[in-house]
Amino acid sequence: MATMKKTYHHGDLASVLTQAVRTLIERDGAAHFSIAEACKMAGVSTAAPYKHFKEKQDILESVAKSGFQDMTEEMIEARDAAGPNEAGRAERIAAIGKAYVGFARKNPGAFRLMFGSSPNVKENDTVHETGHRCFSILIEEVAAHLGMTPDDDRTKQLSVLLWTFVHGAASLEIDNDYEAADTVIDVDGMVDLATYRLLNTVN
Amino acid sequence: MATMKKTYHHGDLASVLTQAVRTLIERDGAAHFSIAEACKMAGVSTAAPYKHFKEKQDILESVAKSGFQDMTEEMIEARDAAGPNEAGRAERIAAIGKAYVGFARKNPGAFRLMFGSSPNVKENDTVHETGHRCFSILIEEVAAHLGMTPDDDRTKQLSVLLWTFVHGAASLEIDNDYEAADTVIDVDGMVDLATYRLLNTVN
DNA sequence: TTGATAAGTTAGTGGCGCTAACATATGTTA
DNA sequence: TAACATATGTTAGCGCCACTAACTTATCAA
Numbered sequence: 001m002a003t004m005k006k007t008y009h010h011g012d013l014a015s016v017l018t019q020a021v022r023t024l025i026e027r028d029g030a031a032h033f034s035i036a037e038a039c040k041m042a043g044v045s046t047a048a049p050y051k052h053f054k055e056k057q058d059i060l061e062s063v064a065k066s067g068f069q070d071m072t073e074e075m076i077e078a079r080d081a082a083g084p085n086e087a088g089r090a091e092r093i094a095a096i097g098k099a100y101v102g103f104a105r106k107n108p109g110a111f112r113l114m115f116g117s118s119p120n121v122k123e124n125d126t127v128h129e130t131g132h133r134c135f136s137i138l139i140e141e142v143a144a145h146l147g148m149t150p151d152d153d154r155t156k157q158l159s160v161l162l163w164t165f166v167h168g169a170a171s172l173e174i175d176n177d178y179e180a181a182d183t184v185i186d187v188d189g190m191v192d193l194a195t196y197r198l199l200n201t202v203n
Numbered sequence: 204m205a206t207m208k209k210t211y212h213h214g215d216l217a218s219v220l221t222q223a224v225r226t227l228i229e230r231d232g233a234a235h236f237s238i239a240e241a242c243k244m245a246g247v248s249t250a251a252p253y254k255h256f257k258e259k260q261d262i263l264e265s266v267a268k269s270g271f272q273d274m275t276e277e278m279i280e281a282r283d284a285a286g287p288n289e290a291g292r293a294e295r296i297a298a299i300g301k302a303y304v305g306f307a308r309k310n311p312g313a314f315r316l317m318f319g320s321s322p323n324v325k326e327n328d329t330v331h332e333t334g335h336r337c338f339s340i341l342i343e344e345v346a347a348h349l350g351m352t353p354d355d356d357r358t359k360q361l362s363v364l365l366w367t368f369v370h371g372a373a374s375l376e377i378d379n380d381y382e383a384a385d386t387v388i389d390v391d392g393m394v395d396l397a398t399y400r401l402l403n404t405v406n
Numbered sequence: 407t408t409g410a411t412a413a414g415t416t417a418g419t420g421g422c423g424c425t426a427a428c429a430t431a432t433g434t435t436a
Numbered sequence: 437t438a439a440c441a442t443a444t445g446t447t448a449g450c451g452c453c454a455c456t457a458a459c460t461t462a463t464c465a466a
Contacts, residue, residue: 013413029321031234036453044414047455051413056454117378118232118315128383135383156386161393167380168371175320177370180331180338183359190364197400216444239422247445250424254444259423 014052016042018062025109030060030119057119064121067110068130075099075137085144093141094195097166098188104170111174115167138163145199158199165194217255219245221265228312233263233322260322267324270313271333278302278340288347296344297398300369301391307373314377318370341366348402361402368397 020041024033035056039046053059078099082091104111113121114131121127136150142159143150169187172178178185223244227236238259242249256262278299285298307314316324317334324330339353345362346353372390375381381388 029234031232031321034453035455045416046453047416047457048414050455112319112321115374115378115380116315118234120379122379122382132383153386156384157388160381160384160386160388161397163384164371164375164393164397165368166371167375168367168369171318171374172367172370175318176323176325177318178363179325180335181359181363181366183356183363185360185363190367194364194367194401197403198397200400200403237422238424248447249422250426250447251445253424 013042013044013048014062017049017052017059018066021059022063022066022110025063025113026107027109029109030113030116035059057121060113060119061121061124061127063110064114064124064127065130067107067114068127068134070107070110071100071103071114072130072134072137074103075134078102079137079141085141090145090195090199093138093145093162093199094192096138096141097162097169097191097195100166101170101173101187101191104174108174111170135159135163161198162195165198166191169194216245216247216251217265220252220255221262221269224262225266225269225313228266228316229310230312232312233316233319238262260324263316263322264324264327264330266313267317267327267330268333270310270317271330271337273310273313274303274306274317275333275337275340277306278337281305282340282344288344293348293398293402296341296348296365296402297395299341299344300365300372300394300398303369304373304376304390304394307377311377314373338362338366364401365398368401369394372397 017038020038021033021035023041024038027033035049036046038059039048042048049059053062075096078095079092082095083089085092113119122131139150139155139159142162143152143155146152146155146158148155169191173187178187220241223241224236224238226244227241230236238252239249241262242251245251252262256265281298281302282295285295286292288295316322325334342353342358342362345365346355346358349355349358349361351358372394376390381390
């Protein structure tokens with residue numbers, strides 16, 4: 001399928017369109033990209049997408065899902081590169097946080113789409129599930145750190161605390177809001193520091 | 204001006220439109236509201252706004268500015284209600300953080316507009332300045348807490364650390380992302396806890 | 407070979423942001 | 437008070453967009 005050309009049928013339009021949209025989202029933002037332009041990039045008419053997606057929203061959900069998959073991969077990779085999870089070591093958790101911010105830095109448009117609510121792509125079941133699996137990477141690591149189960153509410157509460165910080169860091173960085181602080185900001189260093197302080201013993 | 208009616212000239216269209224847009228932004232998001240609908244609400248033709256604003260973006264900047272003013276007021280009020288700023292007390296700083304989250308909760312559309320970047324309203328000088336003044340509320344409180352000047356970089360760095368957390372909390376809450384954690388979350392309580400832990404001694 | 411279906415096309419609709427040309431109200435000055 | 441300049445409305449229309457209807461062509465299975 002990938003090598004088909006010059007046929008009346010495109011061959012793999014759904015995934016080509018998803019990729020084109022992802023590119024446009026990084027350029028224009030999820031709110032302002034146009035399907036029409038993605039069609040030009042893919043070399044098809046503006047009506048073609050509607051054979052694969054019911055509406056614009058569906059394409060965005062497809063993009064969000066692929067974003068969550070990429071983010072999960074990058075978090076796992078960063079975690080594994082950070083050494084073992086031993087008592088008192090916060091490096092693996094901090095590495096997950098820095099991967100989270102790193103993903104946002106590289107894919108700001110996708111990041112806003114994945115976590116924003118206009119459009120709200122999270123009500124789609126598969127997007128929701130993919131996002132949930134992404135969050136569970138952090139949950140598992142915090143559970144191991146605390147010596148508790150992933151289901152324990154103390155595990156969840158601490159994970160949410162950590163998530164909140166890195167989400168703020170990612171958001172403020174990609175939206176250029178740190179500029180208001182009039183000082184040089186080392187976001188990764190902040191994540192290290194905040195992880196250490198927020199983990200500080202059990203609640 | 205406020206009581207004029209039935210005249211050919213509207214009287215106060217700019218501020219009526221700004222208010223209509225702010226209402227629509229809360230309903231549809233800053234990306235999806237339409238000027239046309241705001242015109243219907245104000246009872247004027249779709250061309251009328253362009254006598255007061257060069258383009259859609261200008262109306263959004265007007266909305267963002269009024270949002271920052273409201274947020275600043277609410278932060279000041281919450282801070283003053285939290286008692287004196289004495290050594291070891293973090294209540295005033297936490298109160299500012301909770302007011303930040305509270306503003307976002309009550310005005311999610313305006314909040315996203317103020318801190319988001321699509322559309323980017325912060326390049327407008329007066330918006331930028333109003334936002335800067337808002338941030339300085341926190342800076343001053345942290346400076347007093349540390350016994351340092353607002354200009355000291357340690358003051359700024361710690362302020363940014365605190366801001367990052369509350370911004371994450373506000374964003375995740377209004378975008379319904381905490382749902383992924385599958386547990387009850389007390390955001391205000393989290394802000395208290397995080398403020399205490401992040402303040403913990405000097406960097 | 408054929409016939410159902412998948413996946414393209416063109417043409418068109420209604421809504422949008424925005425502009426041009428025009429109309430009317432307001433306020434200043436002779 | 438008359439008349440002009442300017443501010444602030446109007447209608448009409450452009451080009452772009454999401455999306456649909458009706459049609460055409462390719463693919464695959466019987």
